[in-house]
Amino acid sequence: MVNDSKLIEKIVRNVIMQLDIKPQMPGEVSKPSLFVHNADERTISRLEENWKVICEPITEIPNVIFLEVSQNILAKGALGLTDDPDSQLLSELLLQGKQITMIPVLTLEWVFSPERLRTKYHDQLVTYKKKLESFGVTFTTLEMFISSGLEKNQQSFCELLTDQEVRKYTDETIWIEKSTIVTPLARDTARELGKTIKWNE
Missing domain, CATH: 3.40.50 (Rossmann fold)
Known part of the structure; x- marks a missing residue:
């Protein structure tokens, strides 16, 4: 099951590349x-x-x-x-x-x-x-x-939310933009870690 989830996540990344959607690079921050x-x-x-x-x-x-x-x-x-x-x-x-x-x-x-x-x-x-x-x-x-810039519990909002980003979030609630694509593995990881994914206005 984990392997299938990772495969789906890889497919999602490839689809985003094909659609020419530029994912946010590590370190880039979209303003909350x-x-x-x-x-x-x-x-x-x-x-x-x-x-x-x-x-x-x-x-x-x-x-x-x-x-x-x-x-x-x-x-x-x-x-x-x-x-x-x-x-x-x-x-x-x-x-x-x-x-x-x-x-x-x-x-x-x-x-x-x-x-x-x-x-x-x-x-x-x-x-x-x-x-x-x-x-x-x-x-x-x-x-x-x-x-102080962004508060330490504020995380960057990515165009693509993967399980890796979910694991990096320190807050129990992960606020993302409405345009953010969430992979199935990211949802599973959030559930496993007791985190909630919510969409920001």
């Missing part, structure tokens, strides 16, 4: 989609170097970045309050299990150095940050997010 909330044109332009930026929430997009996160959304997000559009959106995205990154406003960047705390009020704000982190939210600066 990123829903960006509250960004200006300059920031969007910088993010577009590594991401396909989307400014409207789409269910299929797993990655989200909130910019200019204020004390208001920090506290409301941690407490589950949804009485304004920003906190309502954050709540919905958390419920959908999105991978959310938050970039605090400059006046809140001190939360990255909690050892500098001087009052119980500062301590309470750090507690809200830690609560959001327990929900899966990541906090960083815009510069760090941009310089």
